[in-house]
Amino acid sequence: MYRYDEFDDTFVRERVAQFRDQVARRLSGAITEDEFKPLRLKNGLYLQLHAYMLRIAIPYGTFSSRQMRQLAHIADTYDRGYGHFTTRQNIQFNWPKLKDVPDILGLLADVEMHAIQTSGNCIRNVTADQFAGVAADEIEDPRPVAELIRQWSSAHPEFSYLPRKFKIAVTGAKHDRAAVLVHDIGLRVVKNAAGEAGYEIIVGGGLGRTPMIGKVVRDFLPKGDLLAYLEALMRVYNAEGRRDNKYKARVKILVHEIGIEDFRARVEAEFGALDRATINADPAEQARIAAYFAPPPYETLPAQEDELAAQRKARPAFAEWLDINAFPHKQPGYAAVTISLKPIGGIPGDITGEQMRAVADLAERYSFGEIRATHAQNLVLPYVRERDLLALWQALDGAGLATANAGLVTDIIACPGLDYCALATARSIPIAQAISQRFADPARQREIGELGIKISGCINACGHHHVGHIGILGLEKRGEESYQITLGGDATENAAIGEILGPGLSADEVPDAIERLVEAYLASRQPGESFIEAVRRLGPAPFKAAFLKETRDAAA
Amino acid sequence: MPLLDRNGRYLPDDYSREPGANRRLALLADASPGIAGVEIANTTDPESLVPLFDTVSLIAIAFPAYGDGRGFSLARRLRRLGYAGTLRAVGPLIADQFAYALACGFDEIELPEASAARQPAEHWAKAAAAYSATYQRGYPRGLNILDQRRVARAGGVHD
Numbered sequence: 001m002y003r004y005d006e007f008d009d010t011f012v013r014e015r016v017a018q019f020r021d022q023v024a025r026r027l028s029g030a031i032t033e034d035e036f037k038p039l040r041l042k043n044g045l046y047l048q049l050h051a052y053m054l055r056i057a058i059p060y061g062t063f064s065s066r067q068m069r070q071l072a073h074i075a076d077t078y079d080r081g082y083g084h085f086t087t088r089q090n091i092q093f094n095w096p097k098l099k100d101v102p103d104i105l106g107l108l109a110d111v112e113m114h115a116i117q118t119s120g121n122c123i124r125n126v127t128a129d130q131f132a133g134v135a136a137d138e139i140e141d142p143r144p145v146a147e148l149i150r151q152w153s154s155a156h157p158e159f160s161y162l163p164r165k166f167k168i169a170v171t172g173a174k175h176d177r178a179a180v181l182v183h184d185i186g187l188r189v190v191k192n193a194a195g196e197a198g199y200e201i202i203v204g205g206g207l208g209r210t211p212m213i214g215k216v217v218r219d220f221l222p223k224g225d226l227l228a229y230l231e232a233l234m235r236v237y238n239a240e241g242r243r244d245n246k247y248k249a250r251v252k253i254l255v256h257e258i259g260i261e262d263f264r265a266r267v268e269a270e271f272g273a274l275d276r277a278t279i280n281a282d283p284a285e286q287a288r289i290a291a292y293f294a295p296p297p298y299e300t301l302p303a304q305e306d307e308l309a310a311q312r313k314a315r316p317a318f319a320e321w322l323d324i325n326a327f328p329h330k331q332p333g334y335a336a337v338t339i340s341l342k343p344i345g346g347i348p349g350d351i352t353g354e355q356m357r358a359v360a361d362l363a364e365r366y367s368f369g370e371i372r373a374t375h376a377q378n379l380v381l382p383y384v385r386e387r388d389l390l391a392l393w394q395a396l397d398g399a400g401l402a403t404a405n406a407g408l409v410t411d412i413i414a415c416p417g418l419d420y421c422a423l424a425t426a427r428s429i430p431i432a433q434a435i436s437q438r439f440a441d442p443a444r445q446r447e448i449g450e451l452g453i454k455i456s457g458c459i460n461a462c463g464h465h466h467v468g469h470i471g472i473l474g475l476e477k478r479g480e481e482s483y484q485i486t487l488g489g490d491a492t493e494n495a496a497i498g499e500i501l502g503p504g505l506s507a508d509e510v511p512d513a514i515e516r517l518v519e520a521y522l523a524s525r526q527p528g529e530s531f532i533e534a535v536r537r538l539g540p541a542p543f544k545a546a547f548l549k550e551t552r553d554a555a556a
Numbered sequence: 557m558p559l560l561d562r563n564g565r566y567l568p569d570d571y572s573r574e575p576g577a578n579r580r581l582a583l584l585a586d587a588s589p590g591i592a593g594v595e596i597a598n599t600t601d602p603e604s605l606v607p608l609f610d611t612v613s614l615i616a617i618a619f620p621a622y623g624d625g626r627g628f629s630l631a632r633r634l635r636r637l638g639y640a641g642t643l644r645a646v647g648p649l650i651a652d653q654f655a656y657a658l659a660c661g662f663d664e665i666e667l668p669e670a671s672a673a674r675q676p677a678e679h680w681a682k683a684a685a686a687y688s689a690t691y692q693r694g695y696p697r698g699l700n701i702l703d704q705r706r707v708a709r710a711g712g713v714h715d
Contacts, residue, residue, distance in 0.1 A: 007701040010688060018686040022652065030674050035650050038623060121623065151691040151701070157659035158632060158695070161625025227693070238629045273636065279694040284709055285702055 001062050001370055002147050002292040004112045011154065012109045015116055019043050020102040042122055042160070044090075044115030045101060049422050054093045054101060055118040056108060058373045060128035060146035060170070061089040063113075065360035065369040070111040072356035078104055083356070085341060085349040087413055087464055088167070089127045089373045090118050094420055116154055121162045123153035123234075127169045129177040130374040133293060134382045136330045140189045140197050142172035144290040145226065148281055152227055159234045163241035164249035166234075167206075174493075179375060181205045181214045181495035182467055184251045185233070190220060198222050203233065203263070204255030207461035211497045212252045215260040217267060223286065228279040232271035236263070296368040296383055301333025304386075311390045318393050320442065321404035326389070333386050338406040339379040339396060344440045345433050348414045349377030358399035366392050376413055376452075378406065409451040409518065410436045413464055417457025417474060418481075424457035426474025426481040431455055431510055438511040439518075448518055451531040454489070467491035469532045470517060471498040472510065483510050487517065487543050488535045499540050501547040513547055520546035557646075558672035560665045562658055564681035566672065571614055581616060595646065598626035602633040609639050616666065619647025628660040635661040651675050651683035658684065659697040 004012070019039075026036040040046075044055040056071070071091060075083045078100050079093040086092055096104060108114055118125050126146045133141045149168060153159070159166075171178040172189040180186025186202035199221045205214025221229050240258075242248045255263045312319035327336040339359060341349050351359075363371045363381055366388045372380035384392055396402040405411045412435060415421065417428030432455055439445055454468030458475070465471030471486035483505045486498030505513055518531075520543050525534045535543065559569045571581040571593050581593035584600065593614030596605070605615065615634060617627040631643050645657050646666045657665060667675075689701045699707075 005705070007689060007704060011690070011701070014687050018652075018683075021682065021686075025651075025679065030676075030679060031650055032674075035622065039650075039652060155687060155690055156692060157656040157690070157697065158628045159625070160656060161623055161628065161653075231694075235629045235632070239626055239633075243624060243626070275694070281693070281702055282706060285705060288705065288709075 001064060002059075002143075002289065008112070008151070009109075012112070012114050012116070013106075015043070015114060015155070016102060016105040016109050019105060023098070023102065038120055038161075042117055042120035043105070044118035045098075046119060047422065048094070048420050049418075050420070051095050052098055052101070053420065054096045054104060054115060055086070055090045056092070056113060056115045057118050057125040058089045058091060058113075059150045060126055060132065060143050061130050061373045061375075062132070062143060063371050063373065064111075065364040065371065067111045067113055068356050068360040068363070068371055070107055070113070072353040072360070074104055074107060075353040075356065081354075082350055082352045084347070084416065085351065085373050085377045085379070087375050087377060087415070087462060088125060089130075089375060090125055091373070092416075094416075119165075121164050121166075122160045123149075123156065123162075123166045123168065126150050126153070127167070127178055127183075127375060129171045129173055130372045130380050131177060131327055131336055131382070132172060132372075133295065134327075134329050134331070134334075134336045135173045135175075135177075136328050137175050138173040138330070139191060140172040141290075141293050142170040142178070142187070142189060143293050144286065145187065145189075145199070145223075146170045147289050147292075148226070148286065149230070152230070152281075158231075159238055162234075162238055163243050164246060164251075166237070166251065176491075176493040176495075177375075179464075179467065179491040179495075181493070182207055182211070182464075182491055183214065185230075186214050192220050196222070199226060201229065201233075204252040204260070205495070206250050206252040207464055207466045208250065209247055209459040209461070210250075210253065211461070211466040212256065213495045213497065214252075215255065217260065217264050224280055224283065225276055227281055228274050228276035229267075229271055231279055232274060233267045235270055236266045240266070295331070296370070298331045298334065298383070299385070301331075301385065301387075303332040305333065308386045308389065315390070317404075318390060320446065321393055321402055322389060324404040324408065324446070325406045327380075329383075331383075335384050335386055335389060336380055336382045337384050337389070337392065338374070339381065339401050340403040340405050340411060341378050341401075342405055342411050342436065343400060343403045344410060345437050347429050348412050348432050351379075355399050355401060358395070358401065362392060362395055376406075376411060378411070404442060405445060407450045407452070408445045409439045409448050409453060409514075410445060412436060412453045412455060413468070414455040415457050415462035417455075417463075421457060421462075423460055424474070425459070425476040426457050426483065427507070428455045428457040428463055428472075428474055431472060431474065431483065431507060434507070434511050435514055438515065448522070449530055451518070452491075453514065464491065465489070466497045467495065468498060469535065470514060475504060477504060481507055483507065485510075485513055485517075485547065487540055487547075488532070490532055494532075494536075501540070501544050516546040516549065517543050557669060558667045559644075560654075560667065560672075560677070560680055562663050564654065564677050564684055566677055569666070581614060593642075593644075596630075598624065598630055600630065602630060602637055605634065605639070606637055609637075609641070612641060614642045614644060615639060616644040616646045617662075619645055619649055622648050622650055622653065628656060631657075631661040651679040652686075654680050654684040655686065655697070659690075659692075659695040661696070 202214035367381035418424040456463035467489040489498030579592040
């Protein structure tokens, strides 16, 4: 993984000093609260319902045992002993004190971490496929370019006061696990006819109150031109994105209003006018970064070990966990393993300091000290030898981290909602917990198969409900929480925005409604057909009927 | 209004918005022959200003609010089009934006009285020096990190 050189280290430490100075100027009155707010947001510091919240970047989801231990130390020392992994490869602490924040940032800098641009109207933490570097369907590891973008976007002189936040995601694989079609910019590594790797650039996707699927603005960009192209695109957005209404200020609205052809023409005109050689990173710099993402020193192992087969046979629970949580690895004899942060009835994405240390130890023992954070609020150990899987599973089980539900109905994505968030209109976590309890039976979960439920506690859609196979949006109606259910959303290469099924439900009614939708699926699926595939084949009608039947029953 | 130069010093303004002033700064809509400087909205088409490049010595770009970053991109475009005179940012900027403004091509900042009263010169100088080097190439901001790495590589120094 990437390691800071002296420039990166100096930069992050100077950012800490700058923030300390910004806090001091706020306290002295040199800058007003209105002036200070964007400054603290650009360093990940929110003021929530009950306390400050600090959002820390895990760039493109890759981090180390050492970094995880530091997060555990921060959780235990400055928070209430836990942290919360988000839907954009960040971790949040919910209870830091303002006076401690500069010290926390200093501790992060000690382990090459930061909270830079995890909020605010700027280019946010760059996200990537959590299986980068290990997925069998990968064209190229997306992390070197994500790291290049991380550096380029940090304290950018021109693009730090954008009309609105700006999110970039990168994937290097055929199957999109980074949701590139619902980001402000999505980058896909592709190959041209000559076999050269470059980027397909997608722009104008997004969720929030106006969900949109991104459009291709450039079908092939040579790798070396990336920074110049990004500068051109960001300049067009910075100059022309709307600033009269914050709800119309994302780049998706600009693209929608002027059309992708016009947007493309403006970007290409700007790009053509640039002296690209003075902007781009040279090949040596690209190679310098890429070298950090070289594969770890794998052993040469047989593809399928007899021992593992025997272990699976002897321990059905282990076999089930493997079936659900292990991901095929491009290196024979290895697996990438999802550590679910979705125990039945738990808070999605939450992890205690003790569990963080357990994961750090296990990563060190079994995964070359590397961990991944996923946009589904889980963790991944990317390089586990198949012969170590049993021992890993047993150790995870001991730490309460062996829930076998990756991608299943209880692997629910949820924003913090009204339990923490100042923007929320309804609670998310208790809804996730109730659904998780309802579908607690592991055998039934496996019978249902892959099903992504995503819950947002307000229209800003941090829980990505629009792209949930089943989406749940918590609103407030006449002083009561009301939950709108959507169907058919998808965040992958088949990206789709879910369709609203009917009138809003009370919190109590939600688990029954989900149950009905699941039953409708089970009753009509074809062999091997997943929930979302069935929805695509059948359309919403049978699900709508099942949903409305329940709401009628509830009303009766 | 208070004027801050590129070194973070408050200096007297050589330009005046008074009609008939010797070095008059006028809004683009009121531009007349003989004006020394022109003040523009941040939505102005930079190409439309090219004919003025040889006749004015100052272009002042309005920042209606400090969070409105359009002026940064407009300054970049004016520099790219060849404008070599003084570029001024006019509005309630804060010290933390000073380095950005300079990197985007501004030479000076004209502040509302209240902003200047709260932010003494030393705040601007300190904020401008917050980073010893930054990552972006192509912005006149000292030797950037990517080029420093390149120099180190060329010298055989491994980082």
